[in-house]
Amino acid sequence: MLVSATEMLKKAKAGHYAVGQFNINNLEWTKSILLTAQELNSPVILGVSEGAGKYMCGYKTVVGMVNGMLEELNITVPVALHLDHGSYEGAKKCIEAGFSSIMFDGSHYPIEENIEKTKELVATCNKLGLSLEAEVGAIGGEEDGVVGMGECADPDECKRVADLGVDMLAAGIGNIHGKYPANWKGLSFETLDSIQKLTGQMPLVLHGGTGIPEDMIKKAISLGVAKINVNTECQLSFADATRKYIEAGKDLEGKGFDPRKLLAPGAEAIKATVKEKMELFGSVGKAND
Numbered sequence: 234m235l236v237s238a239t240e241m242l243k244k245a246k247a248g249h250y251a252v253g254q255f256n257i258n259n260l261e262w263t264k265s266i267l268l269t270a271q272e273l274n275s276p277v278i279l280g281v282s283e284g285a286g287k288y289m290c291g292y293k294t295v296v297g298m299v300n301g302m303l304e305e306l307n308i309t310v311p312v313a314l315h316l317d318h319g320s321y322e323g324a325k326k327c328i329e330a331g332f333s334s335i336m337f338d339g340s341h342y343p344i345e346e347n348i349e350k351t352k353e354l355v356a357t358c359n360k361l362g363l364s365l366e367a368e369v370g371a372i373g374g375e376e377d378g379v380v381g382m383g384e385c386a387d388p389d390e391c392k393r394v395a396d397l398g399v400d401m402l403a404a405g406i407g408n409i410h411g412k413y414p415a416n417w418k419g420l421s422f423e424t425l426d427s428i429q430k431l432t433g434q435m436p437l438v439l440h441g442g443t444g445i446p447e448d449m450i451k452k453a454i455s456l457g458v459a460k461i462n463v464n465t466e467c468q469l470s471f472a473d474a475t476r477k478y479i480e481a482g483k484d485l486e487g488k489g490f491d492p493r494k495l496l497a498p499g500a501e502a503i504k505a506t507v508k509e510k511m512e513l514f515g516s517v518g519k520a521n522d
Contacts, residue, residue, distance in 0.1 A: 234303065235333040237364035238313040238460070239400045241276040242436035244522055245459040250515030251439075251450075254278035254315060255507055256464035258285050260298065261496050262471075265503040267302055270310050273508060275516040277310065278334065280317040280462060281327075292316075292330035300331075310520035313364065317462070321350050328357060336366035336403070344369075344390050348397065355398045366438060366460075367394045370405030385424045392431040401460055403438040404428050406453075411465050413444040420449050422456060429457035436460060443469075447513060454515065463510050467503045474502035 238252070245252050257263045257279050270277035279299060286292050299314050315334035316327040324337045337354050339347035351367045358365040370386025386404040395402050406428075407421045429437065436459035442450070443465035450461065478498045483489045511517050 235300065235314050235331075236311045237362060237400070238278055238315060238334045238366075239364040241278075241311050241313065242364075242401055242459045243434075244519070245276075245516065246434065246436045246457065248515075248519065248522070249454060250519060251454050251459050251461045252276050252278055252516050253442075253507070253510050253514050254280040254317070254438075254460055254462040255467060255510075256280040256282060256285065256317060256462070257289075257295075257299075258468075259289065261500045262467065262503060263299060263302060264306070265500045266507055267306055267308050267312065269504045269507040269511070270312070270520075271306070271308050273511050273517045274310060274520045275511045275518070276312075276520050277511075277516075278313045278315050278460065280315050280464065281332075282317045282464075283319060283323045286316075286323075286327075292327050292332065296331040315364075315366070318368075321354075324354055328361065328363065332363070334364040334366070336368070338368045338403075340368040340370060340405070344393070348393060351394060351399060352397050358400075359398065364400040366401045366403055367397070367399040368403040368405075369394050385421050386428065388424065388427040388431050391428045395432040395435045399435075401436045401438050402428075402432060403440055406439075408439060408441040408445065410441045411443070413441075420445065420453060422452060425453060425456045425458070432457075438462065442466070442510070450513060461510075461514055463506075466510070467506050470502040470506045471499040474498040 241252050255266045289295050313334040314332050316336055318338040319336050324335045339350050369391045370384045384405045391404050406424045437457045438460040439453050439458045440462045442461040442463045
């Protein structure tokens, strides 16, 4: 059973840990993440960007695959299926398809329009029992063609959006998607602290979790971050393990070319990355709290 992310994030914020959102790209990705969450007894959020949703044949296909896996793999930990950086239209499609959590990224709209559209989605999600994430201040880097410079959000705007009744808030604090450049200035904890003071109990979301140093992650959690998104890191570990398999000539031995064998090292590498992150975020063993 898919659940909304509301409950798990409230618990995480109160318990000073964070739940990982791991983006899924195909069956292997989804299976690796779910098995690791179950093994570590950790709540988990499966993120789907609009581009990945399209790649996996649409949101209904994704919902069908995830629901099937929850049943077949006997997954008992809380799992939310979440649209990542959704457009207004994308959000509506995912609500129809059966997602349990939605992110509406209205950060590129003027604040009044962002508020108006967020308000409307709050009403829909409340009615259906889904969780809703909003964004203020664009997250930097590129994700599926969405490019931002890593701005810092305005704490007052954050409060205005938080007060609309969203369940979680992604606020730009100098974080970016993808690999961090050598001249990256680091996270603005000052901004994060000001935002938390104004938004109170609202769980805050840190996007671009790949490559942020561990001490910064821990500090962000201490300042109210309850959800951390990871995508690039799983992709890099998957690619690395797959390259090693092929470079070692394993695909030429016996039936090594069989996709089940070819993709296995990458799938194991994703599991190891997810485990490492769940341990760092502090969500291990928290599924039944």
